[in-house]
Amino acid sequence: MTPKPAQPRLEWRGVSKRFGDKLVLDGVDLAVDPGRSLVVIGGSGQGKSVLIKIAAGLLRADGGEVRLDGQPLAPGAAHAPGYGFLFQGAALFDSLPVWENIAFRLLHADGLPRRAARARALDAMDRVRLPASAADQRPNELSGGMQKRAGLARAIIADPDILFFDEPTTGLDPVTGGVIDALIVEQVRRLGCTAVSITHDMASARRIADRIAMLHAGRIVWQGSADEVDRSGHPLVDQFVSGRSEP
Secondary structure (H helix, E strand, O other), rough: OOOOOOOOOEEEEEEEEOOHHHHHHEEEEEEEEEEEEEEEEEEOOOOHHHHHHOOOOOOOOOOEEEOOEEEEOOOOOOOOHEEEEOOOEEEEEEEOHHHHHHOHHHHHHOOOOOHHEEEEEEHHHHHHOOOOOOOOOOOHHHHHHHHHHHHHHHHHHOOOOEOOOOOEOOOOOHHHHHHHHHHHHHHHHOOOOOEEEEOHHHHHHHOOOOEEEEEEEEEEEEEHHHHHHHOOOOHHHHHHHHOOOOO
């Protein structure tokens, strides 16, 4: 008997989104299985950030639906309880010390006492190799790589079921980017969670992906396992992977 296919953990079905006259997502169909790491690649302005923000409930789709374990999610609802999100540029609050940035959800959504929230923040910092001495510093006192670690610590502090990564290596040198990618892989495996990342950095995509999908002109034009991307046979994917200016 043929085994029944696994139920996708997260699924976009015919998702569309428009900003004014610009169609950003045009009926996107995409899915990621439980415990797998999906990376969506594509050039700037192709809708990658919009795609994951709709799944996370940070934006409302104009059409289609997002499903979690086969069940439609309410349009525009915030799904934060089971999600963690590493934003591009880390998106830390400069007015707060690092530990409060990391524990922001625990303090302001979960109502955890400050002492307990700080202890959780220090534990998350340790998991991403961010020294405890940084806890009381302001984000602008940290290097770009340390800010990314703080953003990752904030994303994992509540042991989420699904992690989203928005351009996790943007602005980092290749060595620091490799370190951040290794930490991402380590945390996804430790949590046993599902991960969805977007990037234009192919070196990063290769390091963190089980599967890769390419978004172009609002549609998924190719998807496959990470080791298939170099022989996709799709001209746009081949151009993107090789960095050529023409297909």
